[in-house]
Amino acid sequence: MGKSFSALLSAAFLATMCGTASAYTLKGTVTASSDGKAIQDADVKLLKRNKATTTDEQGKFTFEEATTHLNAARSAGSFSMHNGVLNFAQNGNSPVQVKIFDMFGNQVFAQTFQGAGTVDLNSVIEAQGTYMARVKLGSTQETFRFNASGNFSGYVKQNRQALLKLDSDADTLSIAKEGYDSLKIFLPTLDTTLNIKLNEVVSEQTYAFGYALGNTPRPSKGCGKASSLKSNRKVENGEQFSLNVGGKNRTFFITLPKNYDNTKPHKLLIANHCMGSKAEDFVHHSPDYDHPTPYYGQQQLDKNGDYIFVAPQGNDNGTWNGKDDHQFVDEMITTMFDNYCVDTTRVFATGFSFGAMFTNSLAQDMQERLRAVAVYAVADYNIWLPSAGTGRYDAKDLPIAWMLVHGKGDGTCDYNRAKNSALPRILKRNGKADANGKFTDASSEKPEEIGNNQAGHVCYDFKNVDPRFPVKFCSWNGPHRWPAHDEGDYSNYNSNSWNKSWVPQTVHEFFEQF
Incomplete structure (x- = not known):
């Protein structure tokens, strides 16, 4: 230089x-x-x-x-x-x-x-x-x-x-x-x-019940810890675990995101299987029309690894029978909280047919644990529903965010029972809170529906419900199927038709608003 x-x-x-x-x-x-x-x-x-x-x-x-x-x-x-x-x-x-x-x-x-x-x-x-x-x-x-x-x-x-x-x-x-x-x-x-x-710190409004939309995540006890659960076996898309509930061995499957981080509170999605199916069909099976893709299409939409997925197994005959099933799901959620990093304010449940009826049953008494549910072809029969009371698994007079997808041509789970029985029961507790903070009755509001023999679908968002507990009613003219789509002959659906369905994305957006 x-x-x-x-x-x-x-x-x-x-x-x-x-x-x-x-x-x-x-x-x-x-x-x-x-x-x-x-x-x-x-x-x-x-x-x-x-x-x-x-x-x-x-x-x-x-x-x-x-x-x-x-x-x-x-x-x-x-x-x-x-x-x-x-x-x-x-x-x-x-x-x-x-x-x-x-x-x-x-x-x-x-x-x-x-x-x-x-x-x-x-x-x-x-x-x-x-x-x-x-x-x-x-x-x-x-x-x-x-x-x-x-x-x-x-x-x-x-x-x-x-x-x-x-x-x-x-x-x-x-x-x-x-x-x-x-x-x-x-x-x-x-x-x-x-x-x-x-950036200004936004004061998060608190409520006597529930959380503000977009609330700060609440980390579970399992955050920062390694899980102590011992799996029974590994399967293609997860692992099987057992839980003793009331002296009975109950099994469930867990699928963690590939990038699971035990310091990040994850959302939890519970998928309930239909009659004649089983929990394992969500994680390891040859695709069929009812289970063409894991967890009703929600896992595929989880691009960032924000969700933990879990599938509980019903009783031996593949059905959901009563209060013992509610206790099983309740204790399974606690087990997930204790062993994995879960956002305790964002637990969702979904199910089809008998799985929808069971999900809807859970929505009557587990409003303090479930933030929202999405049910496909729900009905109010062949299922135990909690009665009003003060017990742990008695029905509670509390709201819950609720979404329904139902075909008007469903010959298995009657569409009109879903509209005239299941829906009003939810709306009765989901009305906007009054001056005393008590939720009012919004069941007088009626949904817009798809016209008979009309192609496509109609999703109606109720106007008179509390914004923190939205209700969405989606109707279409198809049969007893959950992956509804707007194209083709509804009678000739097969396991490859689900990717034309609007249902998974609509449900994903419903859950993601919280």
Whole structure:
């Protein structure tokens, strides 16, 4: 590298000089991201240097390294720098060590000088840009920032060995203010000016029952822990587990997302099988029309791995019979909470046919555990429904978010019973809360329906229900099937027709609103 030296200055003259360059000046302005207003009295700290200040009425703050004054009579010498030109002198045998780094922290120049003199640091840099010079004399060290014009245009040579990092000049800036999210910013260099925006903390409204839409997740006991559950066996899309409930061995299957993180609260989806089917059909089977894809198509839509899926097994005959099934699902949810990282406020359930009837039965007494349910071809017969009472598995006078998909041509689970019996029972508890917070009766509102023999489908969102407990009623003219679609002959459905269905995406959007 080329070097340019001026005539040597007298040591006597330099002995009277004081170095007057500040190591850095860090300035910033803190404003609210919502409206851009200045935030006063925010606590601002440099964590590594243990320095603190607060913002003024304009949201501004400043950190400045104390000016170094070197006196030749009491030190090894003196130095100063102006516009990239270094003036130096030393007493005794202490050399002046100079290193230059680019803004990525790569060392691009190093030289040791003896005696007294000046050196134009701009002239020893090959490329234009901003650089940091570190000057050391005896026990005193200063860092200066300067702009170099360079001897020629272009970039620093690629074959330069530049491995030393300027990490001692880095620090982390912390900004905190009550009512705003705290923020930490890593600063590779402190000689800079920042414009910082803080997000306001939105106060989450609380309720006597239920949660606000978009509420903060509530992590379960299993967050941060490894599961202690022992599986019976692994299957294609999950694992089988057993649970003793009331002296009876009950089985269920769990499918974790591939990127499962035990520190992230996951949503939990319970899929209930229909009569003649079994829980294993959700995780390991040859596709059929009722189970063409795992968990009623919901697993395929879980692109980010936000959900844990679980499928409980009904009784030996494949049906759901009574209170013991409610206890089984209740204890299964507790087991999931204890062993996996679950958002306890976002537990959903879904099912088809007999699985829909069982899901709808759970919705009568487990409103405190289930945030929402989606039922396909539900009806109010061949199923145990909780009676009103104060017991753990008695029906509760509480709302629940509810969605129905039902074919008007269903000859197995009567459409009119679903519309005139199952739906009003839900609406009776889901009306908008009154001044005392008690949910009112919205059952007088009637849904819009698909016309007879009309193609397509109609989904109706009820207007008079509490917004936190929406009700959606979807009708179509098909038979006893859950993966409804708007094309083709409904009587000739097969296991490949499900991918034309609008149902999985509509249900996914219904769950995702919470």
